[in-house]
Amino acid sequence: MADPHLVVVDDAASLARAGADVVADVIRADGPVTIVPATGETPVGMYAELAAVRARGDLEAGAVSIVQLDEYLGLEPGDRRALFGWMDRTVLQPLAIDDSRVMRLPTDGDVDAACAAFDRDLGARGAIDLAILGLGTNGHLGFNEPPSDAASVTRAVDLTPDTIAANARYWGGEDDVPTRAVTLGLHTLLGARSILLLVSGASKHAIVRRALEGPVGEDVPASFLRTAQGAVTVLVDRAAWEGA
Ligand code: PGA
Numbered sequence: 001m002a003d004p005h006l007v008v009v010d011d012a013a014s015l016a017r018a019g020a021d022v023v024a025d026v027i028r029a030d031g032p033v034t035i036v037p038a039t040g041e042t043p044v045g046m047y048a049e050l051a052a053v054r055a056r057g058d059l060e061a062g063a064v065s066i067v068q069l070d071e072y073l074g075l076e077p078g079d080r081r082a083l084f085g086w087m088d089r090t091v092l093q094p095l096a097i098d099d100s101r102v103m104r105l106p107t108d109g110d111v112d113a114a115c116a117a118f119d120r121d122l123g124a125r126g127a128i129d130l131a132i133l134g135l136g137t138n139g140h141l142g143f144n145e146p147p148s149d150a151a152s153v154t155r156a157v158d159l160t161p162d163t164i165a166a167n168a169r170y171w172g173g174e175d176d177v178p179t180r181a182v183t184l185g186l187h188t189l190l191g192a193r194s195i196l197l198l199v200s201g202a203s204k205h206a207i208v209r210r211a212l213e214g215p216v217g218e219d220v221p222a223s224f225l226r227t228a229q230g231a232v233t234v235l236v237d238r239a240a241w242e243g244a
Contacts, residue, residue: 004197004212004225004232012200015237016045019132021194023050026130027061028118034065036131036184038142039086041170042198043132051094061095066102067128070142072178073107073156075198081171081178105154105182115154115182122154127230128192132162135199137221138162139207143183147218150227177195186224196224200236205243208236 009015023046026033037043053059071083071096084104092102103122106114122128133141138160144152159179161165168174189195199208211222212234225232 002231004217004228004234006212006236008236008238011237012045013238015198015200016049016234017041018052019043019196019198019235020049022235023130024053024059026194027059027064029129032063032065033129034066034067034125034127035220036069036128036133036189036192037087037091038069038132038134038198039083039090040134041110042134042200044090046132046198047090047094049056052174054095059095061097064097064101066092066096066097067122067184068103068105069131069133070181070183071107072103073111073179073180073182075107078187081176086215105184107182111156111182115156119154119185119188122188128188129194131192131195133189133195133197133222135197135204135207135211135222136163137166137203137207139184139211139222141189141197141222141225144189144221145188146221147184149218150190150224151187153187154181154183155185156182162223190224190228191230192228195225195230195232196233197225197234197236199240202239202243204240208234208240221232 009018025205075082102226139146143157145157164174164177167177171177180211210220216223
């Protein structure tokens, strides 16, 4: 366990480029790699950068396997709000990663039992090589809402009012944001060989400081990154780090 490696860059465009370099290095490693890609606004520029590198012929992602980080519950098939669709548009299609290489979170039937089976399957595959994460304004990673402890497993969760308010901008209003979700647990995320946390914009200033400088504990799930097993890189733009 080592302290997170903090990298402060000028702006969102620099964040996208610096993040893409980290991800491309993992993808270019010999042999198959397993990546957890966050959805959300923050990594979108980085994924576009990776797609551009691939379009130039400088990146081949055919040996990449993907594990879904989080998903809303209670959606009908084809619902525009599904995070799988977001991941498909921003990661899978641009990088030409086939659906067959994706471990998709369970959303039907007995979700808790299916999540336990999911964790067993995931454990049998070995560690995740890279978890790409965003930071919620409430300190969540994936949908590990506060309070979430470091041993938390893949599970169904109720979204907090903070998260529902923050995600309203994507779906047209708070009433349109689903209230339940399923998320990889912190236990899985913290066991990844490497973690890349992306933080952009002044709205994340207070929480990124709390996560990296405040007490480590379940009220700020991202603070557990300071206890992660693998290498943690925190890539922050100046607006988020300085708060202006
Ligand atoms: P954002 O979401 O990248 O859309 O700000 C981050 C998160 O809620 O994890």
